Each structure stands twice: as C-alpha cells, then as structure tokens.
Amino acid sequence: MGTKGLRAALAVVAAVVYAAPLAAQDDAVRQSPNPYQEDRPFELGRELAVNVEVEGVRWVAVRVAAAGTEQPQPGVDGAVSVDLRFDNRSKRGVDLVVALLLEDEAGDRLQRLSYPKVHLGGGKAREFRHSFTVPGDALLAARRLYLFLQLQ
Numbered sequence: 001m002g003t004k005g006l007r008a009a010l011a012v013v014a015a016v017v018y019a020a021p022l023a024a025q026d027d028a029v030r031q032s033p034n035p036y037q038e039d040r041p042f043e044l045g046r047e048l049a050v051n052v053e054v055e056g057v058r059w060v061a062v063r064v065a066a067a068g069t070e071q072p073q074p075g076v077d078g079a080v081s082v083d084l085r086f087d088n089r090s091k092r093g094v095d096l097v098v099a100l101l102l103e104d105e106a107g108d109r110l111q112r113l114s115y116p117k118v119h120l121g122g123g124k125a126r127e128f129r130h131s132f133t134v135p136g137d138a139l140l141a142a143r144r145l146y147l148f149l150q151l152q
Contacts, residue, residue, distance in 0.1 A: 029053050035097075035150035039107060042145035044072070047083075055151055056090030057120065062147065064100070064113070067131065072139035080134050082113055087125040094151045095119050101146035102138055109146075110138040117152075 032038075032052045036059070040048060047063040066072060067079035084098060098115040113132050120126055 060085040072136040099148040102142040103144040
C-alpha cells in the first residue's frame with residue numbers, strides 16, 4: 001500500500017472512531033420531569049428518536065407519516081398516521097397524555113395533534129398508532145415538531 005492508500009485508510013478509521021461517539025449520543029436516554037416538553041426538527045415520514053425517560057417511562061420514538069402512498073397536496077386535507085413507541089420500565093401502569101404540534105421553520109404552530117389518552121402497563125413496551133386528518137399545507141410547511149408527554 002502506498003502513502004496515499006495509507007492516508008486514505010487512516011482517514012476512514014479516524015472518521016469511524018470520531019463518528020461513533022456522536023451516533024451514540026443520539027441514542028443516549030435523557031431524564032425529564034413530568035410533563036416532558038421539547039421542540040425538535042421534523043421530517044414527514046421519518047422516525048424521530050425521542051429517547052427521554054419520565055418517571056420510569058421511556059418515550060423511544062415518534063413518527064408522523066402520510067397514510068398509504070398519499071403525498072400531501074396544498075389545499076387538500078390528508079390522512080396521517082402517528083406512531084408512538086414507549087417502554088415502561090417502572091412496575092406501575094400509567095396513562096399517557098401525548099400532544100404534538102406541527103410547526104414551521106420559525107416555530108409557529110401549524111396543526112395540533114392531540115393523541116387519545118393511552119394506557120401503558122407496568123414493565124411493558126408498546127407501540128401505539130392513531131390517524132389524524134391534517135391540512136396538506138400544514139404537512140408541507142412542517143419543519144419542527146413540538147412534543148408533549150404527561151404521565152397520569
């Protein structure tokens with residue numbers, strides 16, 4: 001292997017070594033008081049790793065996606081599914097109150113999605129799915145997602 005090949009190989013190794021801790025930080029679970037509230041970057045159809053724990057209940061991920069193969073159209077209401085994934089590491093069952101706000105780039109509210117209250121048993125991991133009707137303009141403009149979780 002020549003000098004250029006060795007430099008290229010070292011560059012790849014260095015990139016992997018330095019990138020691994022950054023990727024691991026995305027998976028790190030953060031603790032939050034009850035209720036949890038946070039504003040995050042958003043992309044329609046992409047799962048967002050929430051990785052926050054409130055009183056022993058871990059909110060693993062959320063995904064807001066257009067239903068089926070439909071793509072949002074301006075001026076047309078469309079169906080979206082909202083998938084939530086939780087892991088209750090405590091022994092007690094809890095009711096979860098979840099609300100999401102679709103926001104534009106500036107953080108201005110476009111659409112509120114209030115999830116029906118759901119129950120998560122103690123020691124259980126579970127996924128929930130609910131459908132909403134959302135104006136296409138709101139889906140097309142959404143760049144941020146405000147997350148709210150309250151345990152009851």
